[in-house]
Amino acid sequence: MxxxxxxxxxxxxxxxxxxxxxxxxxxxxxxxxxxxxxxxxxxxxxxxxxxxxxxxxxxxxxxxxxxxxxxxxxxxxxxxxxxxxxAASPVATVRISAPPALAARLIAPQVAGFHRAQPGITLVLSGAARIAALDRGEAEIAVRLSRPDDPDLLIRRVGVMRFGLYATPDQAATPPEEWTFIGYDSVLEHVPQQAWLRTVLAGRPIVFQASDLFGQKEAARAGLGSVVLPRFLGDGDPTLVHLPVEPKPPSRDVWLVTYPDLKRSPVIRAAMDFLARVIGQGCPVGAQVE
CATH class of the missing domain: 1.10.10.10 (Winged helix-like DNA-binding domain superfamily/Winged helix DNA-binding domain)
Known part of the structure; x- marks a missing residue:
């Protein structure tokens, strides 16, 4: 055999x-x-x-x-x-894959409240840029910034990630034609916010590139240049100001993804409801006031 x-x-x-x-x-x-x-x-x-x-x-x-x-x-x-x-056991572990910024700034700070409400559920949060393979059991729930095309998946739109251009007040005070910029490295040239940045450079330089938003943000905080950040990451930083620019930066839908047979579990439903709530608060679907 x-x-x-x-x-x-x-x-x-x-x-x-x-x-x-x-x-x-x-x-x-x-x-x-x-x-x-x-x-x-x-x-x-x-x-x-x-x-x-x-x-x-x-x-x-x-x-x-x-x-x-x-x-x-x-x-x-x-x-x-x-x-x-x-499985009907009240004690369970739910593995969640999410983009690093969403994982660190929107989800992780709210886990304490979830734990108080659901002490029997342990969340395992992976903040990874790559897309987790749900079909290979790498996670039970994934948060994604592009709509999956797998017809077997249960897909729910839970938020809209809006972007803005940010810099220190000193950088913002310089004439726009003298602005310098911070962006992704070449591996992520395809993402919408980087493609938008390329369209507004008008000959102005990208002086620093990093593969993650946190590295880009820290370089901007140090006064190196202007950076494209999610509004939930940039608006709350007192060292940065939001720069007016046209055309406005793009937005990206945020999707919650799992398999329908997992959704039957009360544990998975509780985790998904939690994720939908905290992502919806940080990335509201409705238009954000400028």
Whole structure:
């Protein structure tokens, strides 16, 4: 009989494309991936991969088996999610993935109140720029700034993140043609607020780039230049002032995402209601007064 763990390791290898990537995903070493796949090949009496010097390539049979293995993995994950959704225990852990600024400034400060109201639920908050893979069990709930296109997900729009341009009062007092700017590094050139910033430079320089908003904000607080920040991050900082600029910076919808079978759990519903409330307060859907 085929060992499910052998099949699972092979499915991850097929998706990841290399032994090293599969080993990282599964938290094991290369040798474990290798012998698991070899065990599966023996059980099926098929060669599934071509072992090349620096990578592996699926054989035609391997491609076919990998597709079936991915379907099985999806079914197993659905079973696990359904079981968690049916769980009636009042003690539970809910893993939440959210963009770093939302996690640190809107969600984390309100967790104490949630804990008082729901002492049996432990929230595990991951403030990560990358999108968590809900289908691989990396989180039960995700907060995202782009609408997912997976039809299997339960999606709820809970807020609108509005942006503004900010600088120190000294920087703001300089003529606009002398302004300098702070932005994202090249990896995040595609995000709407960075694309907007590029349109208003008019030959003025970006003098500092950082991959996260907190680094950008600290550089602006030091007087280095003007920075695009979410309104909830910039408006409350007494060292920065909001700069008038046209066209106005963009806004981004904030989405709450989970799987429908998890939503059946009272624990997941409580966490989602909490997230919707605190994000809605910090990023209200209605128009914000300037």
């Amino acid at each position: 085929v060992d499910w763990q052998d099949l699972h390791h092979f499915a991850v290898l097929a998706r990841a494309g290399s032994l090293s990537a599969a080993a990282r995903d599964l938290g094991v070493d290369h040798a474990t991936i290798g012998w698991r796949v070899a065990s599966l090949e023996d059980a099926l009496a098929l060669r599934l991969i071509e072992r090349l010097p620096r990578r592996v390539a699926l054989t035609p049979e391997g491609i076919a088996i990998a597709a079936l293995a991915a379907e099985i993995a999806g079914t197993v994950q659905a079973i696990e999610r359904r079981a968690r959704g049916y």
